[in-house]
Amino acid sequence: MSVQGSHGHSHGKGPQSLRLTKGAKKVLEVLERTDELSSAQDIHSALRNEEDSPPGLTTVYRSLESLVQLGLVQSVDFGDGERRYEMVKPGEHHHHLVCEKCRNSVHLDQCLVQQLEESIQAKYKFEVRGHILEIFGLCEQCQQAMATAGKK
Amino acid sequence: MSVQGSHGHSHGKGPQSLRLTKGAKKVLEVLERTDELSSAQDIHSALRNEEDSPPGLTTVYRSLESLVQLGLVQSVDFGDGERRYEMVKPGEHHHHLVCEKCRNSVHLDQCLVQQLEESIQAKYKFEVRGHILEIFGLCEQCQQAMATAGKK
DNA sequence: TTAGTAGTGAAAACGGTTTTCATTTGCTGC
DNA sequence: GCAGCAAATGAAAACCGTTTTCACTACTAA
Numbered sequence: 205m206s207v208q209g210s211h212g213h214s215h216g217k218g219p220q221s222l223r224l225t226k227g228a229k230k231v232l233e234v235l236e237r238t239d240e241l242s243s244a245q246d247i248h249s250a251l252r253n254e255e256d257s258p259p260g261l262t263t264v265y266r267s268l269e270s271l272v273q274l275g276l277v278q279s280v281d282f283g284d285g286e287r288r289y290e291m292v293k294p295g296e297h298h299h300h301l302v303c304e305k306c307r308n309s310v311h312l313d314q315c316l317v318q319q320l321e322e323s324i325q326a327k328y329k330f331e332v333r334g335h336i337l338e339i340f341g342l343c344e345q346c347q348q349a350m351a352t353a354g355k356k
Numbered sequence: 357m358s359v360q361g362s363h364g365h366s367h368g369k370g371p372q373s374l375r376l377t378k379g380a381k382k383v384l385e386v387l388e389r390t391d392e393l394s395s396a397q398d399i400h401s402a403l404r405n406e407e408d409s410p411p412g413l414t415t416v417y418r419s420l421e422s423l424v425q426l427g428l429v430q431s432v433d434f435g436d437g438e439r440r441y442e443m444v445k446p447g448e449h450h451h452h453l454v455c456e457k458c459r460n461s462v463h464l465d466q467c468l469v470q471q472l473e474e475s476i477q478a479k480y481k482f483e484v485r486g487h488i489l490e491i492f493g494l495c496e497q498c499q500q501a502m503a504t505a506g507k508k
Numbered sequence: 509t510t511a512g513t514a515g516t517g518a519a520a521a522c523g524g525t526t527t528t529c530a531t532t533t534g535c536t537g538c
Numbered sequence: 539g540c541a542g543c544a545a546a547t548g549a550a551a552a553c554c555g556t557t558t559t560c561a562c563t564a565c566t567a568a
Contacts, residue, residue, distance in 0.1 A: 225546060226533095244524080260548045265525065281435040283488055285556080286524065301482045310480065317491065320468060328462065329496040330453045336435055337489045339469065344481040377515060378564095396555080412517045417556065437525080438555065509568100516563070527552065538541085 224274075227259040228267035232276065232291070241280055241288035241300075241309060244268060282338055303343035305350070310343075376426075379411040380419035384428065384443070393432055393440035393452075393461060396420060434490055455495035457502070462495075 224232070234250045235242060242250075244264050251258040259267070268289055271277035275295040280288045282302060292298065299316070300309040321332045342350070376384070386402045387394060394402075396416050403410040411419070420441055423429035427447040432440045434454060444450065451468070452461040473484040494502070 227547075262526085262549080263547055266546085281433065281488075283433040285437070301476065301480055301484075303482075304485060310482075316468065316472060317489075324453065324464075324491065328453055329499075330455075330462075330491075331494040331499050332453075332491055333456060333493040335489070335491040336433075337469070337487070339476065339482075339484055339487040341485040342483040347481075347483055375514090379516075414518080414557085415516055418515085511568085512566090514563105514565080517561095519559085521558065522556080524555100525553080528550085530548095532547070533545085535543085535545095536541105537543105538539100 225267065225270070227263040228270050230255065230259055231264055231267040232271060235271075235277060235289060235291045238290070241290050243286050243288050247289070280338065281336060282340075299337045300339065301343070302338060302340050303346050304340050305342055305346040308343060312339075375422075377419065377422070379415040380422050382407065382411055383416055383419040384423060387423075387429060387441060387443045390442070393442050395438050395440050399441070432490065433488060434492075451489045451491065453495070454490060454492050455498050456492050457494055457498040460495060464491075 230251055231247055234247050238250075244261065247268075248258070248261045248264045251264070268277065268279070272279050272289075276291065277289050278292045278297045280290065280300065282288065297315065299312045301312065302309040315337075317332075317335045317337055324330055324332055382403055383399055386399050390402075396413065399420075400410070400413045400416045403416070420429065420431070424431050424441075428443060429441050430444045430449045432442065432452065434440065449467065451464045453464065454461040467489075469484075469487045469489055476482055476484055
């Protein structure tokens with residue numbers, strides 16, 4: 205799968221082609237310099253604050269969809285009804301430790317599921333194609349903050 | 357934490373107490389005899405078809421919240437914007453292999469994350485309190501169906 | 509019976525996301 | 539350059555699962 209500039213004849217049939225449109229490039233730029241996870245709205249606000257003619261929210265959503273399909277961005281679901289996005293190395297992905305208090309998150313350096321795929325495949329005859337994994341809890345700082353304060 | 361009949365003085369301050377209200381009992385009954393995951397709407401429809409005065413959708417949602425807090429039910433998020441529910445052994449939980457084609461799911465008999473908590477705790481100084489894990493792919497039957505048909 | 513509190517339901521509100529549809533943009537061939 | 543197109547875009551509306559509001563009911567304890 206290759207990344208190309210926008211316009212020109214597309215062969216795919218998706219909602220939009222898998223090319224980097226103008227809007228998608230701007231979205232990608234925002235994600236490139238953010239190490240936090242960003243919601244569509246976050247990205248939209250960021251662009252409104254710096255672009256003369258920023259892409260609309262609709263375009264941001266469409267761009268994110270393309271970028272995810274291109275494997276440049278992953279969408280992350282914390283189960284709170286708001287999807288978040290972040291850049292990944294093309295085709296890769298990673299999971300997070302999310303602090304329930306300060307809401308910061310750190311990447312896990314390796315995927316815990318991938319190494320299990322083989323045994324799942326063998327045991328359940330199930331062909332693994334994807335997964336969701338996010339871990340919630342308390343980061344070190346927040347643990348300490350809670351220990352000194354009157355906890356929970 | 358103990359499960360009690362409804363009414364009487366509650367000490368908690370949540371949207372509703374952690375007691376088994378009439379509505380919650382009906383919801384639980386539906387989940388008890390369903391081995392598939394059910395959405396709130398699923399449960400609501402099921403009750404409408406069999407009860408003379410079925411609980412409203414609002415009550416179903418509120419009941420599910422209580423049941424989850426009681427540890428009798430777990431909510432499962434497949435990232436498709438619709439939460440699903442199922443009974444669990446009190447206080448336990450499990451994850452699923454979800455077939456992307458037929459949408460059936462099977463339980464994993466052990467939690468892959470729990471056994472990693474200790475190393476996560478040690479490596480990241482992160483206190484694990486919860487997690488989301490769902491695995492998507494193709495079940496055996498659907499793999500075969502795709503092999504015979506002109507595949508995906 | 510009488511309070512008092514928890515539970516309930518209908519309808520409205522909410523909020524993130526998707527769809528619709530008319531318009532703009534920028535290729536491509538002529 | 540210009541016509542012709544298909545893709546991209548944006549504003550507004552639609553969607554849809556979920557939550558909130560608020561008036562009312564039902565249970566429990568005294």
